[in-house]
Amino acid sequence: MSDTIKLQYTVSTDDFTRAGEASGDVKRKLKKMGSAPEVVRKVAIAMYEGEINMVIHANGGTIDVEITPEEILMVLQDSGPGIADVEKAMQAGYSTAPDRVRALGFGAGMGLPNMKQYSDEMEIETTIGVGTKVTMKVFQT
Amino acid sequence: MTILEIKEILGARVLSGEEWLDKEVHTACGSDMMSDVLAFVKDQAVLLTGLCNPQVIRTAEMMDIVCIVFVRNKKPDEEMIRLANEREIPLLATGHRMFSACGILYEKGLRGGTDYERYD
Numbered sequence: 001m002s003d004t005i006k007l008q009y010t011v012s013t014d015d016f017t018r019a020g021e022a023s024g025d026v027k028r029k030l031k032k033m034g035s036a037p038e039v040v041r042k043v044a045i046a047m048y049e050g051e052i053n054m055v056i057h058a059n060g061g062t063i064d065v066e067i068t069p070e071e072i073l074m075v076l077q078d079s080g081p082g083i084a085d086v087e088k089a090m091q092a093g094y095s096t097a098p099d100r101v102r103a104l105g106f107g108a109g110m111g112l113p114n115m116k117q118y119s120d121e122m123e124i125e126t127t128i129g130v131g132t133k134v135t136m137k138v139f140q141t
Numbered sequence: 142m143t144i145l146e147i148k149e150i151l152g153a154r155v156l157s158g159e160e161w162l163d164k165e166v167h168t169a170c171g172s173d174m175m176s177d178v179l180a181f182v183k184d185q186a187v188l189l190t191g192l193c194n195p196q197v198i199r200t201a202e203m204m205d206i207v208c209i210v211f212v213r214n215k216k217p218d219e220e221m222i223r224l225a226n227e228r229e230i231p232l233l234a235t236g237h238r239m240f241s242a243c244g245i246l247y248e249k250g251l252r253g254g255t256d257y258e259r260y261d
Contacts, residue, residue, distance in 0.1 A: 016196065017194075017195045017220065019199070020196065020200075020203070023199075023203060024203070027202070037205075041203070041205065044202075045179050045203050045204070049176070052196075104196060105190075105194065105196055105197065105200075106175055106176055106196070107176075108174045108176040110174075110177065110180050111176060114176065117180070
């Protein structure tokens with residue numbers, strides 16, 4: 001049996017009802033595999049915020065997850081508008097989300113800060129007009 | 142405090158998840174902003190909210206929230222109830238507004254469970 005489990009999810013366009021399905025699935029799988037509850041929660045929240053971001057800002061995208069006994073690697077890739085000012089976007093409370101998103105309980109400017117808070121490593125590669133790739137790692141121990 | 146006690150204290154209706162009302166609740170969080178819930182909630186919490194959409198259930202799932210109380214008698218739709226049942230999260234509705242619902246539970250000993258910075 002291989003020590004690496006690879007999962008891929010497609011996050012659909014602007015479908016707020018289904019946003020969170022991928023994160024929920026990863027959460028349940030990690031729980032079943034016996035990851036520590038704190039690790040499971042960190043992965044679930046970091047990925048969920050990422051998933052919500054993809055729906056709100058980027059017309060969906062793909063999420064690749066690799067699970068090893070050492071770490072959980074999440075790569076979120078979209079073909080959205082890109083992030084104009086990453087430093088600003090990382091500030092708690094800064095948001096460019098439209099009002100309709102706020103009415104749904106998001107867009108408080110906590111998405112990226114939460115992802116940063118709950119992941120052990122995070123990297124953002126973004127190009128205006130091309131898309132954004134967010135890589136996050138959570139260590140198992 | 143159990144979910145059943147919360148139901149009785151708030152005079153709430155059980156909308157779904159009757160079979161899980163004996164679960165213990167340690168802390169509480171009142172918010173309509175799910176990102177704030179994701180940032181702060183600690184262990185075995187009840188979520189009080191005036192927001193009523195499927196992301197409330199998803200957020201609860203990610204945070205291991207044990208029960209959701211909708212204030213001002215907000216009514217979740219069938220899809221939300223289905224999501225909550227799959228995740229074994231009971232849904233309650235109370236006629237109280239957010240402030241009152243939180244205050245009543247606080248009075249009965251339930252706390253927020255998160256640290257805060259104090260400015261003296």
